[in-house]
Amino acid sequence: MSEKRIFVNGDLxxxxxxxxxxxxxxxxxxxxxxxxxxxxxxxTLEDELGIEENPVQAADLGAVELKATRKDSGSMMTLFxxxxxxxxxxxxxxxxxxxxxxxxSIELNPDVKVLHTxxxxxxxxxLNGEKFLKITSVGDRLYLEHAQDGILEDVYWEKxxxxxxxxxxxxxxxxxxxxxxxxxxxxxxxxxxxxxxxxLSGFSGDKMIExxxxxxxxxxxxxxxxxxxxxxxxPHDNGTAIRVSPSxxxxxxxxxxxxx
Numbered sequence: 001m002s003e004k005r006i007f008v009n010g011d012l013x014x015x016x017x018x019x020x021x022x023x024x025x026x027x028x029x030x031x032x033x034x035x036x037x038x039x040x041x042x043x044t045l046e047d048e049l050g051i052e053e054n055p056v057q058a059a060d061l062g063a064v065e066l067k068a069t070r071k072d073s074g075s076m077m078t079l080f081x082x083x084x085x086x087x088x089x090x091x092x093x094x095x096x097x098x099x100x101x102x103x104x105s106i107e108l109n110p111d112v113k114v115l116h117t118x119x120x121x122x123x124x125x126x127l128n129g130e131k132f133l134k135i136t137s138v139g140d141r142l143y144l145e146h147a148q149d150g151i152l153e154d155v156y157w158e159k160x161x162x163x164x165x166x167x168x169x170x171x172x173x174x175x176x177x178x179x180x181x182x183x184x185x186x187x188x189x190x191x192x193x194x195x196x197x198x199x200l201s202g203f204s205g206d207k208m209i210e211x212x213x214x215x216x217x218x219x220x221x222x223x224x225x226x227x228x229x230x231x232x233x234x235p236h237d238n239g240t241a242i243r244v245s246p247s248x249x250x251x252x253x254x255x256x257x258x259x260x
Contacts (some may be wrong), residue, residue: 081239122215162203202254
């Protein structure tokens with residue numbers, strides 16, 4: 001699944017125009033990837049549509065986000081990222097208080113803990129077989145709650161700020177979701193056949209909050225250690241991500257229109 005953010009502008013934001021473009025791409029059959037790795041599916045589709053690469057955080061007014069996924073992938077889809085409202089709590093509270101060490105992290109830096117966990121609003125997740133963390137809604141905030149320690153008063157997201165961040169990423173409340181069959185050529189190159197596409201509309205900040213509270217959307221906490229490069233052994237925060245299972249994506253939107 002591609003984690004890269006792709007936005008379509010101009011004529012392609014029309015369902016009819018996007019449908020026509022996708023029909024032409026579908027008729028090409030399997031297309032060799034334009035880039036190795038997970039993001040190849042998004043990059044290849046982007047090139048085929050004639051879309052120029054754009055920064056991860058950029059979203060022009062009126063743009064529609066495009067998500068490309070492999071049909072055989074069960075990976076979660078990132079909708080957007082937003083750290084807790086209080087700065088630094090990911091490290092000062094979550095990493096230091098609830099982090100753990102792995103064989104890899106100890107080898108990289110025995111003094112740094114890591115924390116990779118997926119949290120939802122429906123029930124506590126588990127760590128080493130024990131109840132661990134969940135999202136709890138209290139008033140105008142979403143708190144992180146620990147099974148033993150209770151609500152973590154310093155680790156929260158203000159709902160209004162979450163809504164604003166979400167609506168900024170999805171100014172038209174719309175997304176195109178394209179899915180592809182995959183195969184490997186004789187030389188091992190991954191190839192994509194983009195044969196399903198839909199237009200999803202009506203996903204507001206308010207509905208996003210409701211989906212987090214109900215557990216349809218999850219929150220991924222990704223605190224790790226650099227494994228290579230100049231920062232090898234130093235702690236990193238890959239961002240607190242609001243994510244969804246591809247099987248539940250359609251439920252987040254009010255309307256779905258099949259284009260392919």
